[in-house]
Amino acid sequence: MNELAPRPNNLDAFWMPFSNNRSYKGAPRLLTRAEGMFYYSNDNREILDGTAGLWCVNAGHGRREITEAIQRQAATMDFAPTFQMGHPIAFAAAAKVAERTPQGLDRVFFTNSGSESADTALKIALAYQRARGEAQRVRLIGRERGYHGVGFGGLSVGGIGANRKQFGALLPYVDHLPATHAPQHQAFSRGQPDYGAHFADALEALVALHGDTIAAVIVEPLAGSTGVLVPPKGYLERLRAICDKYDSLLIFDEVITGFGRLGTNFGAERLGVTPDIITMAKGLTNAAVPMGAVAVHDRIYRTIVDGAPEGIELFHGYTYSGHPLAAAAAIAACDLHVAEDLPGRARAIEPDFEDAAHALRGLPNVIDIRTMGLVAGIELSPRAGKPSDRAMRVFHRCFDTGVLIRTTGDIIALSPPLIVEKAHLDRLFGTLADAIRAEAA
Numbered sequence: 001m002n003e004l005a006p007r008p009n010n011l012d013a014f015w016m017p018f019s020n021n022r023s024y025k026g027a028p029r030l031l032t033r034a035e036g037m038f039y040y041s042n043d044n045r046e047i048l049d050g051t052a053g054l055w056c057v058n059a060g061h062g063r064r065e066i067t068e069a070i071q072r073q074a075a076t077m078d079f080a081p082t083f084q085m086g087h088p089i090a091f092a093a094a095a096k097v098a099e100r101t102p103q104g105l106d107r108v109f110f111t112n113s114g115s116e117s118a119d120t121a122l123k124i125a126l127a128y129q130r131a132r133g134e135a136q137r138v139r140l141i142g143r144e145r146g147y148h149g150v151g152f153g154g155l156s157v158g159g160i161g162a163n164r165k166q167f168g169a170l171l172p173y174v175d176h177l178p179a180t181h182a183p184q185h186q187a188f189s190r191g192q193p194d195y196g197a198h199f200a201d202a203l204e205a206l207v208a209l210h211g212d213t214i215a216a217v218i219v220e221p222l223a224g225s226t227g228v229l230v231p232p233k234g235y236l237e238r239l240r241a242i243c244d245k246y247d248s249l250l251i252f253d254e255v256i257t258g259f260g261r262l263g264t265n266f267g268a269e270r271l272g273v274t275p276d277i278i279t280m281a282k283g284l285t286n287a288a289v290p291m292g293a294v295a296v297h298d299r300i301y302r303t304i305v306d307g308a309p310e311g312i313e314l315f316h317g318y319t320y321s322g323h324p325l326a327a328a329a330a331i332a333a334c335d336l337h338v339a340e341d342l343p344g345r346a347r348a349i350e351p352d353f354e355d356a357a358h359a360l361r362g363l364p365n366v367i368d369i370r371t372m373g374l375v376a377g378i379e380l381s382p383r384a385g386k387p388s389d390r391a392m393r394v395f396h397r398c399f400d401t402g403v404l405i406r407t408t409g410d411i412i413a414l415s416p417p418l419i420v421e422k423a424h425l426d427r428l429f430g431t432l433a434d435a436i437r438a439e440a441a
Contacts, residue, residue: 034061056282073328090322111292114255114281115149125216196232221267224256227411228377259283262373263347291326364440397435
């Protein structure tokens, strides 16, 4: 480095993800500590967390039980490999996760993020098809407006154009189902909209086009990052039936909907449809240590492992798969979910959350509201020639007034920690309503 060149200041070095770096670093919003339902800014303002961090701090911030579990593990053993080796806490964490997944999905492969979980699930699906003698099944089906992280596999099956356009053609042998959103028929739905089960029938058309080359279909049971799209009644059931009919795997990306967000351990339970593979991350450790996982049906594991020649059965893994500190955090977080019945708390307050969200109907520029569990999407009409500007200005107003929300395009997404109480909802939605009114023009 040229010693005469100017050195970066304390903001310049960090290339921030999914951010407008130029704008942010001119007027930074810094969070310096967190506890319970609140963040605190660098000027010591209290910021109500309306988004559980990034859909992930489901048990609330600064949970002592998780912190102490991490500290104990760090003092005992900081790291151990899981390639041809093992350490007890990784096996204990996998067993703890398997207690919460749908029956049969009891084989757990650890990753470090939702993106890694998506890519891992896709690779397992391809390996399974090859192991059972269906090597021609190489095609992966995603969905328009789907989000499955930022790995090349997840981007390829994902369906958010802005996430894909900088990176070329991505993976071959990928196709997409249509999105399930039809606002002219579904606007202001509470829970699953009545209209839209037929969108699943597009999978039949893809089978007619691609024949027996489809290995797996991956969808979010409730699409979060694209702006909260709740599955229509009967839609997931049809997808499950079509996958069964044509012998393809069904993968649910539950990185957002796992660990209580919809009032059940996983969205599959709330929605009454069991996939073959579930991806997870975020709430798995309450975001205290990065970790993801893939829960796989036993028959898939058996097909790959039992049918392989002697030696390594699946040539896949990460240095930090089952990291001791992450495993400790996962066990503590799962125990908290049970001890405090966090999914039950979410179910109990869901009617108040739903009512508060739908009370925003009629405010200026509010064109749709979608809710399920403790997730809400409030869609605003865009300003002419300035897409996303209105929602971003609402975001700034809320933050300046002490509430954190999330935006994607002109959609506001809310997903508070599952420990949220009525007083928090009043503040969250009251502040949001004022900000929406202030951006009426």
